[in-house]
Amino acid sequence: MSFRKKRSLYEVTNTKNHIPNDEALKKSEANLRTIFDNTDSAYILFDTNLQILSFNLLAQKYSEQNNKKPLAIGRYINEYFSAERWLLILEILKKLAAGETVSYEMSSIDDDGTTNWHHIRWLNVKNNDNKNWGYILTNKDITETKTATLERERITNDLTQHNRDLEQFTYIISHNLRAPVANILGLANILKEHSQGMDVETQQEVIDRIFTSTKNIDTTIKDLNQILQTRKPIGRKKEKIEFEHMVDAVKTSLRNITALEKVTINCDFTSVDSIFTTRSYLYSIFYNLTSNSIKYRKTDVPPLICITSQKINDTIELRFKDNGKGIDLDKNAEDIFGLYKRFDTSVEGKGMGLFMVKTQVAALGGSIHIESKLGEGTEFILQFN
Known part of the structure; x- marks a missing residue:
């Protein structure tokens, strides 16, 4: 009994109206590549060794724009991330290896101050044996939708x-x-x-x-x-403003009182040293919070004001902390930023400063809240997206 030997896929050809199967595969691959390159999402495929296997045209465009470096098959994906960012990516890869899908939104600011939004997804790719074979990174521009929201x-x-x-x-x-x-x-x-x-x-x-x-x-x-x-509505020009320069400007304006009261202002802007915003509003915020700390100082202790910054995801956080009298938040929390609200009548004022700070922070698209205890100083926490 004899068996006819089966021909391989690439040996099979049909006649007349049929295309040889190897040509059909090439045509199918070309069609997929066309779809791949014309989708509205960027795709990068890389293996478990973190080597890039494939990517589409949009991914190449994003890499050249944001990383100033073209994608190339065989290069390692970590070459396209900063050292700080890569630490976060490693945590994502651990989740992917465990079978999770990770997605989130990210924003970036162009040189002209335009904010762009992207939806990022990380996917795990498994083979027929359900073993981890590689990863897919997708990046979709959602600026228009996000801006409308x-x-x-x-x-x-x-x-x-x-x-x-x-x-x-x-x-x-x-x-x-x-x-x-x-x-x-x-x-x-x-x-x-x-x-x-x-x-x-x-x-x-x-x-x-x-x-x-x-x-x-x-x-x-x-x-x-x-x-x-x-x-x-703010019609003033937005610009990149160095926090250190802003503090210097406030120190100059308050030079007499800081010298008289022996005020110490310590700053730490190593995490993030600047912000893209309206200069006059930011100056007013820095000035009012600094002068407020000096105004409500303890009489027996030289004022100490600490101004720090940090980057939390896409949010810039500023903290103004002092060693002043503090505020009883149990009694006054609801009125802290109210107009004409005052909690210490022993100091001259009319209750406009903190109201204006909150108003201007909100005008810049930020938020502010306070942490304080009577006799233990006050800390204002500002966040800007």
């Missing part, structure tokens, strides 16, 4: 903040404007009805009170105007 969130937050502002302004009008107006009306009526019977000293006292009430109204209107100016 962030814009919706910004509008929602702005509306919420505007509602709070309206409540705040209503309170100001009721107390800070209506009271002095009522005083002026009452005093003016006294002058009108009783001026002939008044002595000069009494008339002068009434006039002085009218002047004081008028001045209070003027101060309140100026404060409201300052707040409204801060609430306007």
